[in-house]
C-alpha cells in the first residue's frame with residue numbers, strides 16, 4: 001500500500017500544482033521488492049529516437065505504457081495504445097508527430113508498486129462533480145532517463161517551458177547520479193515562475209493541473225567529470241478511456 005501524506009487535492013485545486021517531498025509518500029514493506037525492481041528497470045530503457053534525430057545526440061532513454069482505470073473498482077487494465085501524440089501548439093518540437101516509443105515491459109505493466117502509485121496519485125486529484133462521473137480514465141506512464149557526460153549539456157525538456165496537453169500530470173523523481181542541474185520549475189500560463197524544486201529524494205514529486213500551469217526542467221551537466229543520469233516517472237491522467245488499438 002502507498003500513502004501520500006499531504007493535502008495535495010486542495011492545494012492542486014487552489015494553486016494548480018503541488019510539489020512534495022518523497023518523505024511524504026510511505027510505501028508498505030510488501031511493496032519494497034517491486035520498488036527495487038522498478039528502479040533497476042531504468043537500466044533497460046531504449047533511446048528516444050525522436051530526440052536523437054532533433055538534437056543529434058542520444059541522451060534521452062524511455063519506455064511508454066498505458067492503462068485504463070475503472071474507477072468503480074479502482075482497477076487498472078493495460079491498454080493497446082502504443083502511440084503518443086501531442087498537438088503542435090502544445091509541443092513546438094515534437095507536436096503533430098505520432099511518436100512510438102519502446103513499450104513498457106510486461107514486468108513494468110505488472111509491477112505492483114507502479115500500479116499502487118498510480119492509484120494513490122489518482123486519489124489525490126481534485127475531481128469536479130463532472131469528472132467524478134467519468135468511470136474510465138486513460139493513464140499513460142513514461143519512464144525517462146536523461147544522461148549526461150563531461151563534454152555535453154543535456155536538455156530534459158528541449159521544448160522549453162511547456163504543458164503536456166493532458167488533464168493532470170504527476171512527475172515522480174526516481175534517482176539521479178553525478179549530475180548538476182535538473183531543476184524542475186512550475187509557471188503560470190504567462191510563463192511567470194511559480195515554484196521550483198530540485199528533486200533529489202526518491203519520489204520527490206510535483207502534481208500539476210496541466211490545463212492551468214506550465215513546466216520545464218533546467219539542463220543537466222555532469223558532476224566531477226563523470227557520466228551521470230536523472231530518472232523520472234511521468235504519469236498522465238486523462239478522463240475517458242476507450243482502449244482503442246492505435
Ligand SMILES: [Fe+2]
Pocket residue numbers: 157162163164215
Ligand atoms: Fe512535460
